[in-house]
Amino acid sequence: MAAMNDHPGEQGAEDPVKLIGIRETALSVDEVFAAVGDDAAGGIALFVGTVRNHDGGADVDALGYSCHPSAESEMRRIAEKVVAEYPVRALAAVHRVGDLRVGDLAVVVGVSCPHRGDAFEACRKLIDDLKHEAPIWKHQTFSDGTEEWVGAC
Secondary structure: OOOHHHOHHHOOOOOOEEEEEEEOOOOOHHHHHHHOOOOOOOEEEEEEEEOOOEEOOEEEEEEEEEEOOOHHHHHHHHHHHHHHHOOOOEEEEEEEOEEEOOOOEEEEEEEEEOOHHHHHHHHHHHHHHHHHHOOEEEEEEEOOOOEEEEOOO
């Protein structure tokens, strides 16, 4: 009998990056969840980033995201780093650009792996690296009239 780690389902998939996108329209958790489905996955981890009504102790009135034309290819590069480090069966990441309202979905990422621990860790690495490395910028307008640009997500 083969050792558990020798089973093909215990390994990362050959082409696990299923969905990468920048969207000007509302994001769908269902779309990302469907993209990361895999029969060999014992764990699927999703992260949904939403627009909150405050930041740094101030009320947020408006928020918009913009990106560099290379943002989607940079998201793919970041995704490829994650799949090189974890046994990812499927991965998806979509980010919104344009004007958003409080409660809107700003980013949805998902990762499936043979086991839950890897799925959690890979999903966290994916969203953290996207936030720090993808050329996507957030512009916030506060209720006191001040504004702020936040680099990368």
